[in-house]
């Protein structure tokens with residue numbers, strides 16, 4: 001029984017025997033087979049979801065945050081700060097509360113999903129909504145943390161990626177091998193960088209006999225890596241990947257090149273179709289950004305990208321409950337109002 005990713009993978013992480021771990025028992029998320037989705041997308045594919053929405057604050061950000069906050073605490077810092085499209089702020093606020101530290105978060109005004117905002121507030125972070133986008137918020141946070149005694153906990157903090165690489169370890173530990181492909185959404189590009197690092201480390205230490213090809217997917221309105229240049233005004237309903245100038249751009253390119261992978265974009269309507277498909281078909285509720293790779297696999301399969309049997313793991317990065325507004329507005333059904341009688345209920349359900 002491990003309590004969290006640092007406890008489980010301690011020897012592979014930059015901590016010592018004496019490090020006091022700040023953890024919420026993150027990680028150890030399930031790898032869920034997707035038989036119906038696989039059959040629908042392509043006869044060649046065997047898909048699994050790494051459901052990171054089941055982390056304590058509902059996204060993969062917890063893996064990086066446990067280590068970033070643990071190290072900030074160890075270094076004697078009393079406050080953490082981040083820019084966020086939402087999930088980083090939720091995780092930072094929760095782990096800072098756990099550590100008894102202060103937390104400041106900078107978010108793009110009006111562009112953060114309700115569930116995520118509620119988390120930052122309930123954990124007692126000071127939330128500052130700026131009249132600009134994520135990229136600008138990150139610039140400000142980097143400037144401020146550079147000359148104040150505040151620990152920066154965005155994924156430009158290398159401990160974040162060290163923590164996040166443990167998801168790749170878990171996948172190999174669960175499957176017994178690395179998948180042929182690993183698909184994930186790309187926003188600031190920290191996670192694709194971290195997964196590739198994890199797979200490579202397991203391969204180099206002999207714990208895995210193979211490495212996957214990395215598949216990254218951006219939203220069409222926020223696809224700087226696909227197009228090759230920054231996007232000044234990124235737009236997508238998938239707010240977690242609404243980023244125009246990824247901080248780990250270089251790491252993503254490196255992962256794609258070294259793994260012989262591929263990066264592509266998907267439109268908001270393709271994202272919404274995938275969002276409803278995985279929810280209805282497999283019973284999995286993931287936020288819009290999380291299903292960009294599901295939409296992406298549909299797109300690639302329809303273009304004949306896959307020509308032989310392959311195992312693919314898709315990271316579902318965040319829980320669907322993070323963004324209840326999208327869930328309700330995109331559902332093709334609404335609650336039916338009825339008189340409180342047996343007859344009315346029976347009639348409504350078709351008896």
Ligand SMILES: *Cc1c(COP(=O)(O)O)cnc(C)c1O
Pocket residue numbers: 059060061087088155185186187188189190191192240241287289290317318319
């Ligand atoms: C942060 C986040 C992403 C993007 O990850 P990057 O490391 O910034 O590429 C995708 N989906 C969700 C739900 C996220 O919270």
